[in-house]
Amino acid sequence: MSISTSPPEIKPPSPATYPLRRPARRRRTLGRRGWTAIGTVLLVVLIGVGAFLIYENTLPTTVTTNVKNGAKDIPTDGSFTLTFSRSVSPDVIRAAFSITPATDGTITSVSGQTQYAWTPGKPLSELTTYTAALLPIYDIGHHRVSGGRWSFTTIIIPRVVGLTSGDGSQLKDGMEIDPSSSLKVTFNDAMEPVTIKATIGGQVANLKWAEDDRSATFSTAGLASGPLTIQIAPGGRDQSGHIAAAAFTVKTGIYWHDHEHTVSLRYPAMIQIPNDEFARDQNGLQAADMIFEYLAEGGITRLTAVYQNAPNLIGPMRSARFISLKIGRHYRGLLFQSGESQATRARAASDPSPQFFDTIGYQYRTNARFVPDNLMIDGDRVAAAENNFYSGIAAFTIPKARPDLSGGSLAGTVTVGEHYSTYSYDAVTGTYQKTEEGHRYADASLKQPLRIEMLVVLHTREQLLDVGDGHGAHIHDFDLDTSGAISVYYKGLGYKGAWKSTNSHGPLVFTLDNGQSLQLPPGLVWIDVTQ
Numbered sequence: 001m002s003i004s005t006s007p008p009e010i011k012p013p014s015p016a017t018y019p020l021r022r023p024a025r026r027r028r029t030l031g032r033r034g035w036t037a038i039g040t041v042l043l044v045v046l047i048g049v050g051a052f053l054i055y056e057n058t059l060p061t062t063v064t065t066n067v068k069n070g071a072k073d074i075p076t077d078g079s080f081t082l083t084f085s086r087s088v089s090p091d092v093i094r095a096a097f098s099i100t101p102a103t104d105g106t107i108t109s110v111s112g113q114t115q116y117a118w119t120p121g122k123p124l125s126e127l128t129t130y131t132a133a134l135l136p137i138y139d140i141g142h143h144r145v146s147g148g149r150w151s152f153t154t155i156i157i158p159r160v161v162g163l164t165s166g167d168g169s170q171l172k173d174g175m176e177i178d179p180s181s182s183l184k185v186t187f188n189d190a191m192e193p194v195t196i197k198a199t200i201g202g203q204v205a206n207l208k209w210a211e212d213d214r215s216a217t218f219s220t221a222g223l224a225s226g227p228l229t230i231q232i233a234p235g236g237r238d239q240s241g242h243i244a245a246a247a248f249t250v251k252t253g254i255y256w257h258d259h260e261h262t263v264s265l266r267y268p269a270m271i272q273i274p275n276d277e278f279a280r281d282q283n284g285l286q287a288a289d290m291i292f293e294y295l296a297e298g299g300i301t302r303l304t305a306v307y308q309n310a311p312n313l314i315g316p317m318r319s320a321r322f323i324s325l326k327i328g329r330h331y332r333g334l335l336f337q338s339g340e341s342q343a344t345r346a347r348a349a350s351d352p353s354p355q356f357f358d359t360i361g362y363q364y365r366t367n368a369r370f371v372p373d374n375l376m377i378d379g380d381r382v383a384a385a386e387n388n389f390y391s392g393i394a395a396f397t398i399p400k401a402r403p404d405l406s407g408g409s410l411a412g413t414v415t416v417g418e419h420y421s422t423y424s425y426d427a428v429t430g431t432y433q434k435t436e437e438g439h440r441y442a443d444a445s446l447k448q449p450l451r452i453e454m455l456v457v458l459h460t461r462e463q464l465l466d467v468g469d470g471h472g473a474h475i476h477d478f479d480l481d482t483s484g485a486i487s488v489y490y491k492g493l494g495y496k497g498a499w500k501s502t503n504s505h506g507p508l509v510f511t512l513d514n515g516q517s518l519q520l521p522p523g524l525v526w527i528d529v530t531q
Contacts, residue, residue, distance in 0.1 A: 073155040076123040087113035096135035127156035158244035189238040197233040225254040225430020256451040258286040262309035263379035268333030273303040274318040284314035286443040294529040310379035328353040332396040401519035408493030453523035455489040
């Protein structure tokens, strides 16, 4: 065994055991030169900003608009907006702003005092050039606003502005026209004719255009009478390419009209008119709303003509019958007559019905006819009699409307044997013409054939009463207060139905066999009261 005497080896410690310390860094500080540089930069910036602000403050205030100068197709109900780069007093703008052609409008604030809108009081005229002008002004900071002028043209929406009949009267919903009428449609602009599609009664209308292409005429010739719809289809264009978006429609009807002067009555006048060969042709029949025909004595018929509008001449006039009193009750009017039998007077007393007899200053005798068929009256005196003697009668209008009937069978010729009458349909006018005992009826005032819009043959019960008062052995008394059958003839077609009295002081009610309510048309309705 040996023993070493050398000293042991000593190893230095590892860095992980005793990490080395880094020498401390020396802090850098801005010196005088650094701060001087920064200050110089800031000063330059501030001087630049200040100079810019000073320069900007020397610039005038600008104004812009929402409508460019020369703009077209501007809406007629829009606003003209002014936007300023600085605040401007509204009073200053109102004083400096104008529109030509002169148009009322108001200026209101849109955004504070930098944006304003001028709005017209009513839509501007179509296809019109306007000029908006702003005079030079100063803003709130007294900066100048140079003002300006802006011209613009409004848009036009093509449309129909009128539909007129041959006499120039405006045709609207609910009005009627005569057969073979000439109509004129007028537009608000020159149109492109090939783009305009018009129909009348479902048929394409043959439009004849005026030279300026702003209007066209067409005719109803050849169309069946009755309800009629006239329509201009949407999508037509004017000559600038603007589209007519909306359709134009008028619902009218073709009916025969009496165009003589008439006086409007507050309630109906029932006028007793003889119907023998010496009384024909009578005056004023065409203007009647309804004419009831019934047997009197000796096989002669008598008429009760019911008027809502009385013409210049009506007559001749004769006495009433029992049925006349009932017609007066049902249609709530005043019965005009000449004389009265004792029996009729007694019947009237038992069921009072307002009556007007021969009165000087109202009815008068004419030399144009032989006595007794020469007692006449005119529309003004009918109205005066109603107002002066029977002002207490309530106002009443005979109900009339445009029938729209379905079904029906051909009825070009109708015979009513009890009244020796034949009615023939005229397709050109859409009316019936009456012949009685070989005599073709005409209105003596118009010197034209009588045109009957609707014929109603009213079947009812009849009594022969022996009154012994000079009318003959018996007089006829017809029931109008219960119900019965009817035959209706309208526009060349025949229908079956029934009549009914639902109110002894109200109009008779007519119903067709198919349940459809029958409305009496405008024009003359002839009612033959028979058994």
